[in-house]
Amino acid sequence: MSATEAELAEFRSDVSAWMADNKPADPGFLLPQTFMEVGDERQLEFLREWQHKVWSAGYLGMAWPKEYGGGGVEPVFQNIADQEMRRHDVPICFNVIGLGWAGPLINDIGTEQEKSKYLKGILSAEDIWCQGFSEPEHGSDLGNAQTRAVRDGDEYVLNGQKIWTTMGNFAKYMILLARTNPEAQRKYDGLSFFLSPMDVPGVETRPIRKITGEYGFTETFFTDARIPADCLMGEEGQGWSIAMQTLQYERGAEAGAAGGLAMVRVTVEDMVEGLEGVERDGAPVLEDPLVRDQLVQAIMDEKALVLSVRRTGIAHLTSDYPGALPLSNKLRASELTRRMRQLAINLQGGEGALYVGDDTARQGGFWQRAYFNSFSATIGGGTSQIQANIVAEHVLGLPK
Amino acid sequence: MNLVGNTDLAFSEEQAMLMDVAREFCRDKSPIAAVRDQLETDTGFDAALWQEMAGLGWSGIALPESVGGSGLGVGALVPVVEAMGRAMLGTPLINTALAAQLILRSGSSGQVERLLPPLVEGGIATLALLDNGDWGADGLALRLGEDAVLTGSKRFVGDAGVADIVVASASRGGDAVLVVLEAEQLAGRLRPNTLIDQTRRAADIDFTGVQVEAANIIAGDRVAAALRDVRLCGALLVAAEATGSAAACLDTIVEYLKTRKQFGKLIGSYQALKHPTVDILTGMEDARSFVYHAATLLGEDNLDRDAEVACRMAKAQASAILSYAGDRAVQFHGGMGFTYECDAQLYIRRAQWTQQAFGDAQHHRKRLAALLLD
Numbered sequence: 001m002s003a004t005e006a007e008l009a010e011f012r013s014d015v016s017a018w019m020a021d022n023k024p025a026d027p028g029f030l031l032p033q034t035f036m037e038v039g040d041e042r043q044l045e046f047l048r049e050w051q052h053k054v055w056s057a058g059y060l061g062m063a064w065p066k067e068y069g070g071g072g073v074e075p076v077f078q079n080i081a082d083q084e085m086r087r088h089d090v091p092i093c094f095n096v097i098g099l100g101w102a103g104p105l106i107n108d109i110g111t112e113q114e115k116s117k118y119l120k121g122i123l124s125a126e127d128i129w130c131q132g133f134s135e136p137e138h139g140s141d142l143g144n145a146q147t148r149a150v151r152d153g154d155e156y157v158l159n160g161q162k163i164w165t166t167m168g169n170f171a172k173y174m175i176l177l178a179r180t181n182p183e184a185q186r187k188y189d190g191l192s193f194f195l196s197p198m199d200v201p202g203v204e205t206r207p208i209r210k211i212t213g214e215y216g217f218t219e220t221f222f223t224d225a226r227i228p229a230d231c232l233m234g235e236e237g238q239g240w241s242i243a244m245q246t247l248q249y250e251r252g253a254e255a256g257a258a259g260g261l262a263m264v265r266v267t268v269e270d271m272v273e274g275l276e277g278v279e280r281d282g283a284p285v286l287e288d289p290l291v292r293d294q295l296v297q298a299i300m301d302e303k304a305l306v307l308s309v310r311r312t313g314i315a316h317l318t319s320d321y322p323g324a325l326p327l328s329n330k331l332r333a334s335e336l337t338r339r340m341r342q343l344a345i346n347l348q349g350g351e352g353a354l355y356v357g358d359d360t361a362r363q364g365g366f367w368q369r370a371y372f373n374s375f376s377a378t379i380g381g382g383t384s385q386i387q388a389n390i391v392a393e394h395v396l397g398l399p400k
Numbered sequence: 401m402n403l404v405g406n407t408d409l410a411f412s413e414e415q416a417m418l419m420d421v422a423r424e425f426c427r428d429k430s431p432i433a434a435v436r437d438q439l440e441t442d443t444g445f446d447a448a449l450w451q452e453m454a455g456l457g458w459s460g461i462a463l464p465e466s467v468g469g470s471g472l473g474v475g476a477l478v479p480v481v482e483a484m485g486r487a488m489l490g491t492p493l494i495n496t497a498l499a500a501q502l503i504l505r506s507g508s509s510g511q512v513e514r515l516l517p518p519l520v521e522g523g524i525a526t527l528a529l530l531d532n533g534d535w536g537a538d539g540l541a542l543r544l545g546e547d548a549v550l551t552g553s554k555r556f557v558g559d560a561g562v563a564d565i566v567v568a569s570a571s572r573g574g575d576a577v578l579v580v581l582e583a584e585q586l587a588g589r590l591r592p593n594t595l596i597d598q599t600r601r602a603a604d605i606d607f608t609g610v611q612v613e614a615a616n617i618i619a620g621d622r623v624a625a626a627l628r629d630v631r632l633c634g635a636l637l638v639a640a641e642a643t644g645s646a647a648a649c650l651d652t653i654v655e656y657l658k659t660r661k662q663f664g665k666l667i668g669s670y671q672a673l674k675h676p677t678v679d680i681l682t683g684m685e686d687a688r689s690f691v692y693h694a695a696t697l698l699g700e701d702n703l704d705r706d707a708e709v710a711c712r713m714a715k716a717q718a719s720a721i722l723s724y725a726g727d728r729a730v731q732f733h734g735g736m737g738f739t740y741e742c743d744a745q746l747y748i749r750r751a752q753w754t755q756q757a758f759g760d761a762q763h764h765r766k767r768l769a770a771l772l773l774d
Contacts, residue, residue, distance in 0.1 A: 269403045272773070292769035293762070299772060300690075300713050303404045307689035310409040316416045317692060320647065321681060328682050388678045389671065396654050396677060398668040 003074060012080050018057055019088035024050060027149045028366055030356060032216070033264040035096040036166050036376050039214035040252045042168055047094040051125040054260065059085075060093060061123040061258040064107060069120030075253035082253070085261045093260025097166065098129035102175045102195065104249040104256035105242070109234065114195065118173070119263045123258060130171035132162040132178075132196070132220060133243065137232035142177065143188050143240060147222060149178035149237075156180075156194070158202070158222035163381065168205040168218030171198050177243050180236045191239030201225065212356075266337070266370060268295070268302045271344045274363055278348055285347055294343060301336045305329075326393045331387035334377035341371035406706040409689070410696045414472050419479035421456065421672070426487035432743055435488045439598040442560050445491045453491060456524030462497055463504065467512060474501065474633050475695035478640045480693070485644025488746055490599035492524045492559040496638050498630050499525035499567045502578060505702075506626035507618050514615075515565065515580060517635055527630070528554035528568035528605060534761040539627075542570040543606060544577055548614065548665035550607040560590055560603040568607065569627055576627060578618040585610055597753030599746070627681040629703050632711040635758040636698070639711075639718035640691045643752045646684040649725040649747040653677055653732055660734075667732075676728050683721035709771055712764035719754050720761045726751035 003011075027046055028386035032038050038047065054060045055069075062078040064070025071077070093099060103122045106114050109365055121127030138144040147160030158178060165174070176194040184190030196206075202225030205218040249257045272295060278285040285291055311317050312325045344367040345352045378384045392398040429449055438444050453459070461477050463469025470476070475517065477497055500519050504512060519525055531541035532555060542552035554568055566581045589610075590603040654677065657668030667673055694710035697703075703711070726748035730737040737744045755761070 039727060151547050222710070267404070272403065286773055289769075292773055293765050295773060296765045296768045299685075299768075300717065302455075303407065303713065304686035304689055304717070306404060306407045307409055307693050308685060310407060311689050311692065314409070314411045316419055317409055317688065321685070324681055324685055328678070332682060385671070385675070388675045391678045391681065392668075392674040396650075398654065398657055398674055398677065399666045400669060 003076065008076065008080060011077060012084060015081050015084040016061060016088070017086050018059070019090055022053065022057070023088055023090050026136035030366065030369065031091055032094065033092070033266065033370060033373065034376070035092060035094045035262065036380075037212075037214070037216045037276055037373055038094055038167055038170070039210075039216050042163060044094075044167075048128075048372050050091050050126045051093045051095060051260065051390040054085075054093060055123045055125070060099075060260050061103075061119075063253050063256075064103070064123070064258060065115075065212060068107075068115050069123045070258075078253035078259035082156065082259050082261065086265065089264070090249065090261065092263060093125075093258075094167075095122060095125050095128055096262050097131045097171075097175065098127065098173075099260055100249050100262065101246045102129045102133060102173070103258050105175070105233070105246050106195070107256055108245070109242070118195065121172075127172045128167055128170050130165045130168045130198070130220075132165055132174045132176040134162065134164045136161060136163045136219075136306075142243065143191070145177050145179060145191060147176075147178045148182070149176075149180050149192060149194065151180070151229065152226075155226045156229055156231065157224040158196070158227065160222050162220040162222075163217075164208075165218045165220045166216065168198070168220050169207055174198055174220070175199045175246070177239050180239075184237065188240035189237050191243070192236045193233040193239040194227065195233060196227050196231050200227060207374075211375070212369050214369075266341075268298045268340060271295075271298070271340060271367070274344060274367065275347055276349070278362075280349060283348075291347060294347075298336075298340050298343060302330075302340075305332055308332075324391070328387070328391050330377075330381065331384050331391065334374070335384055337377050338371070338374040341367055341374050345371055405709065405772075406697065407693065408696050409693050410458035411692060412476070414476055415479050415695070418461070418476060420728045422458075422480040423486075425453075425456070426483045426489050430484075430487040430489040432488070432746075435490075435599060435746065438699070442601075444599060444601040445489075448634065450491050450524075451522050453493065454520075457520075458493060459496055459500075459522065460520035463500055463516055463520060467516040469516075473698060473700060474636070475698040477637065478691060478695040481637050482644040484687075485641035486648045488599055488645060488648065488750065492526065492562060494634070494641065495526040495558045495563070496524055498634050498637070499527040499563075499565070501550065501633055502567050502626055502630050503529055503580070503618070505618065505629055506622040507580060511580075511615070511618060518564065523564045524559060524562050525565045525567065526557055526559045526563040528557040528560075528566055529627075529631070529679060530555045530557075533756075535756065535763055538576075539569045540571040541578055542568060544570045544572040544579060544612065544617070547765075548612045548617065550579065550610045552608060553604060553606045555604045556593060556602050557605050558600065558602045560586075560594065560605055561601055566605065568605075572617075572619065575619065576623045578623055578626075579612045580616040580618070581607070581610065581612065582616075589722070596754060597749045600749065600753060625702050631758060632703050633698070633709055634712065634717035635764065636691065636694050636711045638757045639687065639714040640695075642718040642722040642750075643684060643687040643691050645679065645747060645750050645754075646687065646722040648723045649722070649729050649744075650677070650680050650684060651728050653725070654741050655678070656733055671734055677732075678750060680721065680725045680728065683717070684722065687714065687718040687721050690717050709768060712768050712771075715758060716761040716764040719751075719757075722747070722751040722754055 063072035066072035460469030
């Protein structure tokens with residue numbers, strides 16, 4: 001039975017009140033804006049405690065089955081909870097690979113045993129998950145992954161290297177894409193998908209220091225690491241299709257994701273508000289005609305992106321170039337974010353030269369750090385240049 | 401503060417129907433060869449085709465049923481104009497529609513009932529707003545004396561040579577007024593412009609000494625607001641047309657990139673050409689989003705702040721992306737692109753006309769800054 005409007009409204013006001021009461025105080029250090037920025041234990045424990053609290057209150061995994069720690073209600077409730085989290089600007093639910101990738105996958109195609117073993121720990125933040133797709137030699141070309149998994153009795157033996165493993169040093173489990181059959185005719189058919197433990201001998205992680213000076217990713221090395229054979233998801237050779245299936249959960253709770261804020265949204269409005277008190281030529285920076293023009297262009301870019309999402313549902317306005325809007329969305333959104341954050345620094349005048357750690361840095365150096373971190377989205381998940389190739393080839397039909 | 405603000409976007413059954421019909425009509429009646437046939441004619445369009453368009457009811461889409469129109473508003477004209485832009489079909493539709501809006505939004509009921517029905521039937525009207533090349537000026541240098549005689553001139557009046565009536569902005573004792581002149585009154589007073597976009601026609605008009613009939617003077621409080629609204633509607637319609645032209649330009653580029661070989665490879669495989677082509681696609685899609693967002697917000701009443709923001713963004717984006725598309729179309733066609741024979745010239749010329757019409761991108765962004773940041 002569907003929830004009534006009145007029930008939903010009442011639920012919204014409950015969540016809103018809870019968020020207002022429970023929003024954590026400023027911890028006194030910069031919090032990660034995305035799950036890819038959890039660099040130290042201090043941040044980790046803060047976010048672990050927050051996610052646990054949100055789940056305990058019943059506002060995370062609301063549409064997941066009750067027997068595995070979920071709420072067993074319709075996805076619409078989770079959407080409302082997420083909206084209220086965004087509105088109250090609370091911290092992120094950081095166990096994103098678990099909540100949005102591994103969890104929904106296990107829910108969809110996992111065995112009873114896998115569901116019992118993994119789902120609750122994902123929601124409670126007890127078990128942190130990471131993702132092992134990218135490799136040093138195959139950044140944007142996932143299908144070419146070379147990390148080997150060789151069956152040996154009731155185990156698989158892993159050898160190889162992954163890179164850009166988010167929270168690899170904190171994670172208990174990894175969703176791993178590894179090659180079980182190097183002889184397969186199509187490179188994709190030789191790949192298999194594993195729910196792989198991180199705490200076994202032969203798995204080592206080495207944190208990567210980012211341009212921000214902080215951590216958040218690791219390199220992960222597999223040297224004759226042995227994992228139980230039942231870590232395999234599906235059949236051998238289904239790795240690519242299962243990996244692709246994990247991508248569809250990005251569409252939110254309806255698609256199976258647990259919910260929770262995955263990232264702190266930073267808008268052009270935040271940038272403009274952040275310029276309060278900055279002067280240029282002895283007057284407020286917002287009075288400078290050239291600055292105003294740049295800000296208008298940034299506002300237009302952001303508005304166009306919102307409108308393009310709205311337009312996606314209108315067949316008459318999307319049929320000329322099918323796929324143009326969804327396929328270019330990541331490219332446009334990540335590039336806009338990068339440009340906007342760089343602009344935010346450039347408009348600070350002399351203060352633009354300061355960085356996190358300087359007490360006088362504007363907003364603690366928020367924009368400087370955010371600008372550097374924005375490259376994780378223009379590079380990760382297929383660089384902007386690869387994204388542009390995809391649009392050119394798949395939407396416009398240009399030759400490879 | 402909410403800078404992104406209103407993001408409503410709706411598309412009505414009527415708009416969908418009009419888009420389907422207009423697309424098909426333009427595809428059938430305005431192949432690129434037909435467009436080229438009109439480049440050097442006096443009027444720039446096929447009179448029989450114009451009558452067919454009037455027969456389809458396009459001149460009356462945005463006019464009320466009381467004068468014979470369909471009462472669908474300016475927003476419903478957007479898909480039609482976009483389709484025309486896609487086919488590079490030049491006719492007096494935009495100018496006629498805008499002149500009619502000026503009369504509708506400020507004229508007396510008598511003026512509306514007398515002047516608008518002929519326009520629904522295929523009559524041609526245009527509007528004379530500019531005293532010079534400055535779209536940022538109020539356009540009121542033309543004087544209407546107490547004796548109802550005009551002093552001054554207007555520039556760049558579109559379709560002036562074929563218009564049955566010209567609606568001009570003027571001032572009388574410091575107040576904004578509109579004057580409606582009939583074609584016979586303007587005989588011998590037109591100096592045709594040679595436009596960069598050969599699908600269009602325009603002329604400068606010298607009004608000095610012309611006597612305006614009392615019934616053809618529109619005065620009162622509503623004139624200034626109507627002028628403001630119609631400039632915004634003009635920006636939107638030109639933006640819609642430009643968005644269609646940018647899509648056609650994109651298709652022309654893509655077709656060439658898929659067939660032209662150099663050094664043994666299709667040139668479309670080179671990223672140096674691929675990536676700017678994707679920029680044209682996404683920029684055109686953005687323009688389209690703004691255009692239909694603006695169309696959603698237009699009503700019969702005076703344009704509110706959200707509608708003004710939307711129209712200005714639509715024009716700023718559409719003229720910028722068409723300029724980029726036309727410019728790259730010439731470059732990517734190589735030596736061929738430098739010839740008159742290549743269709744790239746049609747788009748780069750259309751782009752440079754579009755840039756200035758109803759204010760260029762900087763003009764609108766400057767006003768957006770005031771609307772959004774102050």
